[in-house]
Amino acid sequence: MEASKVYFADFRTTLTENLQQKLWRLLDKAGMGTIDFDKKYAAIKMHFGEPGNLAFLRPNWAKTVADYVKAHGGKPFLTDCNTLYVGGRKNALDHLDSAYLNGFSPLSTGCHVIIGDGLKGTDEVYVPVEGGEYIKEAKIGTAVMDADVFISLSHFKGHENTGFGGALKNIGMGCGSRAGKMEMHNAGKPRVHEKRCVGCSMCTRVCAHGAITIADRKASIDHNKCVGCGRCIGMCPQDAIACDYDESNIVLNRKIAEYTKAVVDGRPCFHISLVLDVSPNCDCHAENDVPIVPNVGMFASFDPVALDQACADAVNAMPANPQSALFDEGAEHDHHDHFHAAHPETNWQSALEHAEKLGLGTRTYELVKI
Template identity: 75%
Template sequence: MSEKAKVYFADFRCPSWRENLPQKLARLMMTAGFGDIDMEDKYVAIKMHFGEPGNMAYLRPNWAKVVADLVKDKGGKPFLTDCNTLYVGGRKNALDHMESAYVNGFTPYSTGCHIIIADGLKGNDEVAVPVTGGEYVKEAKIGRTVMDADVFVSLTHFKGHEQAGMGGTLKNIGMGCGSRAGKMELHNSGKPFVKQKKCVGCRACARICAHGAPQFGPDGKAVIDTDKCVGCARCLAICPKDAIQSLFDEAPAILNKKIAEYTKAVVDGRPCFHVSLVMDVSPNCDCHGENDVPIAPNVGMFASFDPVALDQACADAVTAQPAMPGSVLFDEGYDCDCGDLFHAAHPNTDWRTCLEHAEKLGLGTRAYELIKI
């Protein structure tokens, strides 16, 4: 039987003036061993989600400042990072992405460090990283800046997810660190397609494509020759009318296994540490431009060197909570008594698939010892 991983936990109680929540998170992290990582003169990536504009459930900049300050105390050079999105929204390119982060409060003055969008201006600055033992992904397409960092830290808002079932540490890393082409590989079993009503025949896609995949009919509108397309997603980034889109058609189980394999690509071979905050447990991802009523009460903060154990501990903590009255779980057709709040919110998903595959890949273990501080 494998040794249990240590997961450290602190609740959100601060009954005395002696300690506030940021200080409590810092104490949790240091107790969990964060201070044992050699960060002197090292570049330290802090991977988090800046929140889609309009969403109010994302982690506030105050939490990021705790992590950045601890890194600086250890002599490291921290920066906040995320990759651009595949879908149309406020974080599709680096300029919009950083503007969205600023609007949501993430500035060097509020966090104590800078933001670097990991896959560059148009989402195509990536590194092909081998996935040892990968069944679905042999080389993950990871944002270059993530791979350039000497130390990797994930700061996760633990929540539900409409496709993966659960948006935890593995989702934050595996999906979040993929470049635009990487995200397409994760989500899509096919190739991009053109929405004909939106296409204006500007041929920007043809100019950016190195393989001649965009073809044009008598009306001048583009179609994608999938035999020539290699799935780089550059056409999605360049289209001025957002006419080129990707099918989100990958089965949830395969998506979750790919997320685990992308996570392995990111964390292998360097010091890593993971923090997950179980609060504002929205049913959907922070990529939404809105957020619904949480499906469970706030629980606390968790930290571990093992991302698999961390996700399992957070999931167990949420599953042990009562369903939040007034949430989607009480809408007609939902089963809030099924014993798994994430599955109740998204019945076609199974978040366990990701953790099981991650354990198989050697990312960590689902067996853990919960240490409360």
């Protein structure tokens, strides 16, 4: 396969060009303006940051992308889907509160925020995955699939399960509904934490398949009846129902690649990754640790696979931050792969290998510096 072009700009500025203007120039050079945005709805998929985390992308970056879409006649909106875990973004109301708290509003970004899978994480579309080995139909947030154009705006950082979180992670995992996220993380069936359960029966009222029963003031789930819709997770007032995160990291990465294919197939797409504040863990954490490397720059491409590979290569080419987790006592630092050093049990290459196999893009790239 022919090498894909990945465009790069560093974070240096001048008296006549600030970072937002530089990002605009990068988008222009990378060809984002060739997309037909005229009167089209454009989903800008990003992470709004878990409250307490300060490494997420600032709203200013989102505004630049939204303004670019509007300047080309499009109708942009920022979007993300609800989380599977218990936190500040497990339903649309909490999710919007978190987004507003972290600065994402129409006033700061120039466009609206729409939670892709609705109030309780159950507004979903079943999307076929051509060539999928693990997923035949991906469960994607409805608003994400309703958009005419799809844009990913990713904060490139480490991740405790996938090695790093870049374009594929932002798209595949981020656009899955609650049931979709369960499908990627395990066999798609939740479980009950009995110590937290008070037997309130709220879960039984929303289960359409009679899979949940209450005995001795404790809920239990019959996995033979459960379809993995996730409604019980969103409904439980005690946060007593959760997913078993028991899928292997390699299979998880491959499922993320297949979900990404479901999201991007059949419509214009463009991908942007900002490699700054490269924390060792995901922005889903309610905290962020010291960056593992210095800030690198901004990347853009039509190819999400090449983009992730270029970002990973750029991070691994940087010196490790001696004040970061890479140098914790007992850590065995690998100077060739910072992500594997931070999380030795992960294999980030597995996502890119599978994505390339699916025809999502190529790991071979030409880096064009502007």
